[in-house]
Amino acid sequence: MLTIFSPSHRLHHATELKDGHIIPCFEMPSRADTILKRVKDMDLGDVLAPDRYDVSRYTRVHSERYVRFLQNAWIEWLATGSTLDALPLVWPVRELRHDIEPEYIDGKLGFYAMDAGSAITSGTWDAVSASANTALTGMSRIVQNEKVAFALCRPPGHHAGAEYMGGYCFLNNAAIAAQGFLDAGAKKIAVLDVDYHHGNGTQGIFYHRADAMFVSIHGDPKTSYPYFSGHKDELGAGDGYGFNHNLPLPKGTEWDTYGDALDQACKKIAQYAPDALVISLGVDTFKGDPISHFLLESTDFFKIGERLAALNTPTLFVMEGGYMVDDIGVNAVNVLLGFEGRR
Amino acid sequence: MLTIFSPSHRLHHATELKDGHIIPCFEMPSRADTILKRVKDMDLGDVLAPDRYDVSRYTRVHSERYVRFLQNAWIEWLATGSTLDALPLVWPVRELRHDIEPEYIDGKLGFYAMDAGSAITSGTWDAVSASANTALTGMSRIVQNEKVAFALCRPPGHHAGAEYMGGYCFLNNAAIAAQGFLDAGAKKIAVLDVDYHHGNGTQGIFYHRADAMFVSIHGDPKTSYPYFSGHKDELGAGDGYGFNHNLPLPKGTEWDTYGDALDQACKKIAQYAPDALVISLGVDTFKGDPISHFLLESTDFFKIGERLAALNTPTLFVMEGGYMVDDIGVNAVNVLLGFEGRR
Numbered sequence: 228m229l230t231i232f233s234p235s236h237r238l239h240h241a242t243e244l245k246d247g248h249i250i251p252c253f254e255m256p257s258r259a260d261t262i263l264k265r266v267k268d269m270d271l272g273d274v275l276a277p278d279r280y281d282v283s284r285y286t287r288v289h290s291e292r293y294v295r296f297l298q299n300a301w302i303e304w305l306a307t308g309s310t311l312d313a314l315p316l317v318w319p320v321r322e323l324r325h326d327i328e329p330e331y332i333d334g335k336l337g338f339y340a341m342d343a344g345s346a347i348t349s350g351t352w353d354a355v356s357a358s359a360n361t362a363l364t365g366m367s368r369i370v371q372n373e374k375v376a377f378a379l380c381r382p383p384g385h386h387a388g389a390e391y392m393g394g395y396c397f398l399n400n401a402a403i404a405a406q407g408f409l410d411a412g413a414k415k416i417a418v419l420d421v422d423y424h425h426g427n428g429t430q431g432i433f434y435h436r437a438d439a440m441f442v443s444i445h446g447d448p449k450t451s452y453p454y455f456s457g458h459k460d461e462l463g464a465g466d467g468y469g470f471n472h473n474l475p476l477p478k479g480t481e482w483d484t485y486g487d488a489l490d491q492a493c494k495k496i497a498q499y500a501p502d503a504l505v506i507s508l509g510v511d512t513f514k515g516d517p518i519s520h521f522l523l524e525s526t527d528f529f530k531i532g533e534r535l536a537a538l539n540t541p542t543l544f545v546m547e548g549g550y551m552v553d554d555i556g557v558n559a560v561n562v563l564l565g566f567e568g569r570r
Numbered sequence: 571m572l573t574i575f576s577p578s579h580r581l582h583h584a585t586e587l588k589d590g591h592i593i594p595c596f597e598m599p600s601r602a603d604t605i606l607k608r609v610k611d612m613d614l615g616d617v618l619a620p621d622r623y624d625v626s627r628y629t630r631v632h633s634e635r636y637v638r639f640l641q642n643a644w645i646e647w648l649a650t651g652s653t654l655d656a657l658p659l660v661w662p663v664r665e666l667r668h669d670i671e672p673e674y675i676d677g678k679l680g681f682y683a684m685d686a687g688s689a690i691t692s693g694t695w696d697a698v699s700a701s702a703n704t705a706l707t708g709m710s711r712i713v714q715n716e717k718v719a720f721a722l723c724r725p726p727g728h729h730a731g732a733e734y735m736g737g738y739c740f741l742n743n744a745a746i747a748a749q750g751f752l753d754a755g756a757k758k759i760a761v762l763d764v765d766y767h768h769g770n771g772t773q774g775i776f777y778h779r780a781d782a783m784f785v786s787i788h789g790d791p792k793t794s795y796p797y798f799s800g801h802k803d804e805l806g807a808g809d810g811y812g813f814n815h816n817l818p819l820p821k822g823t824e825w826d827t828y829g830d831a832l833d834q835a836c837k838k839i840a841q842y843a844p845d846a847l848v849i850s851l852g853v854d855t856f857k858g859d860p861i862s863h864f865l866l867e868s869t870d871f872f873k874i875g876e877r878l879a880a881l882n883t884p885t886l887f888v889m890e891g892g893y894m895v896d897d898i899g900v901n902a903v904n905v906l907l908g909f910e911g912r913r
Contacts, residue, residue: 244686247585247654248592311590316795317685318661320734321668322774323798327791334797342660343587343686391663431665448670452659454677455666 228563229376230266230274231364232259235357236381238350242312243395244343249314252344253518253550254395259381262546265556266379271563277360278367285359285398287406288432292328293390296339297355297397300347303332312346325390341386341393341427341453351382355397358382362400365543366407369503375542377563378404383547385426385507386453394424394453401507401545402432405439408543413502417442417540419492421531422509422547423519425457425473429507435467440499442492443507444485446520447475470499478520482527485512489534496538503541510549510558517550528558532565542566571615571906572719574707575606578700579724581693585655586738587686592657595687596861596893597738602724605889608899609722614906620703621710628702628741630749631775635671636733639682640698640740643690646675655689668733684729684736684770684796698725698740705743708886709750712846718885720906721747726890728769728850729796737767737796744850744888745775748782751886756845760785760883762835764874765852765890766862768800768816772850778810783842785835786850787828789863790818813842821863825870828855832877839881846884853892853901860893871901875908885909 237256242249266274285294304313315337319325329335336347358380365378384401386394405416418433420426420443433439448457463471472495474488496504510528511519535542544563549555564570580599585592609617628637647656658680662668672678679690701723708721727744729737748759761776763769763786776782791800806814815838817831839847853871854862878885887906892898907913 242590244587244592244657244659246650246652246659247657247689249587249590307589309589314587314590316587316589316687317736317797318663319798320661320663320684321731322777323684323770323796324801325664325798327801329792329797331793331797333795334791334793337685337797341663341666342680344659346590388664393660427666434665448677449672450674450677452676453666454660454672454674454680455662455668458667458670 228272228567229368229373230271230379231277231361231376232263232274232379233277233357233361236354239348239354239382241346241348243346244314252395254382257552258549258555259379261552261556262379262559265560269560269564271560275364277357277364280360280363284363284407285403287410288389288399288402290390293339296335298352300332300336301349301351304347307332312348314343314346315340339391341391344394345392345397351397355382359398359400359403362404362545363407366404369541369543370411375566377544378546380546385420385422385429385547387428388431396428399428399432401505402429404543404545405505408503409438414438415499415501416503416505417496417499417501418505418507419496420507421512422507423511423516423521424452424548426507427453427456430456430461430471433467434463434471435465437466437470440470440496440501442472442495444474444476444488444492447477450478451520480521482523485521485523486530489531493534493538501540503543504538506535506542506544507547508544508559508562509547510555513549513551513554513558515551515554525554525557525561528561529565529570532562536566571910572711572716573609573614573617573722574620574704574719575617575722576620576700576704579697582691582697582725584689584691586689587657595738597725600895601892601898602722604895604899605722605902608903612903612907614903618707620700620707623703623706627706627750628746630753631732631742631745633733636682639678641695643675643679644692644694647690650675655691657686657689658683682734684734688735688738688740694740701725702741702743702746705747705888706750709747712884712886713754718909720887721889723889728763728765728772728890730771731774739771742771742775744848745772747886747888748848751846752781757781758842758844759846759848760839760842760844761848761850762839763850764855765850766854766859766864767795767891769850770796770799773799773804773814776810777806777814778808780809780813783813783839783844785815785838787817787819787831787835790820793821794863823864825866828864828866829873832874836877836881844883846886847881849878849885849887850890851887851902851905852890853898856892856894856897856901858894858897868897868900868904871904872908872913875905879909
């Protein structure tokens, strides 16, 4: 299996607001480097650098003003005299407006955010554009007849909406790649999100569309981040009704329950019969994850890969979350080895 | 002029996220104590403790589940093992849901918030309920035929919406008092907000109603907090259309421009002819304010009071913002002295 990887991810290393104080992000550079090492140790296959893509590929799923904001935010933040990471302070909730973009950076940061876990730093744009290009390159290789590829993306993407960052995510790599498949001629694409946290951004981007099915298995939002999306009754809207499926599971979920949900998800996808499949691959479902609450064992990740392979569909794995850094390489690569029939 | 004041405000002393780090709130206890000292130094009149009121008075403008959250949040936060102030980490922006209340405190904090400037601490509920009672007591005295009263509220209230906290605000003291006037028999009530920051909470609470007019003079939200409300085109909706008026002014505004806006605001109110008037009194329009951007002089605050007195309407002043602590007493009391024809 091909792996696509860019060392530019290291340019993004930020802080987050959690438990009432500012701490280094759980989403840290060593995550991707640990996975890359495991890819090499297990001889998964060639490792390629991503190609370059124009931002017009990102604005297929994000608004132009949001992408422009991501490009310029750090410069505007520096102009305020601040030397810390750029974090929002107020968010457009409920009846508050999100039609008029503020002119001042404090306002823009909140306007384009859902949380205080996605700080912008000096290297954020270079890292997130390289991450999106990583996903696009994997997509492109599959269009050119690879059966499977692993986009070792960092920062992750699935919490990023059409016009907001959040949950360590800025550009939605999985959605950008899924749209890339459609733009390259696919008629139907499915995104299966197995990260512990609901992929609210991907759901939001495709919620009104029938050409992209989104299916997600995740911690119940009643008790887990991102809290405000991922319920069962979110089935899509308009043309997209019936093409969005959430499978929230309680804290403490082990393999048996998880495997049943995965079977249900795979059945939905098989019925939809997409031309290609994008997997938002989070391994924070692992029992040792510091900010998640499922109890999968490392060996369970083989089984995830095996079941996905049985769908017999061109498949792009896009790396998302997983915060137990010591084990993230083993767990992520176990999914890929399982997919290839190796244990 | 009667002043209503409770020392319970000191029980709330919190931290906020600003400029990428956690700092002590600009909204600090010495603010109210400085104003109280000036009230006494200038012999403004008697100072009374607030009466006690049932929470059912607060739920006339706030949702029951929100008030319950405010009462219980600190206990739930402590149960997580945290010893810091309770701050949210994710907010229900844009398409994210605000119908299903999360069960976990991290989710609840964001569900009921618009920013990270309104931390909940051990004493927050006692302070904010005393602050709301301060406004209600002032209202009650006016219903009993006082011509004017000063509710020296702290924490402030005008950013708090029907179901969210924000901008140092938890219970919307001005809205609770305005509703109190209506419940006591008034047919029409007006709220004039002269704080530097738009009173998004008060606007939201009365936006669909014709029995409460909201008028606000404030820093243009394009460049000033709260950024996502306070534009000119917010005129109310449904039955409330035409009963909401925003007068945003640019950074650097001095008295001449401010006075013109105040005249416009007073004209709107005079035409409406309310049975009573609530003034959301912020003095962060002062030139020395550390987080605001108008340039009023201390003597200008006399003129605000004089113009409000000319409306010849029973008037309740409710204290909101103002962060230049050294001058807050002089500036706030200058408005009140101006109202009474004193300089």
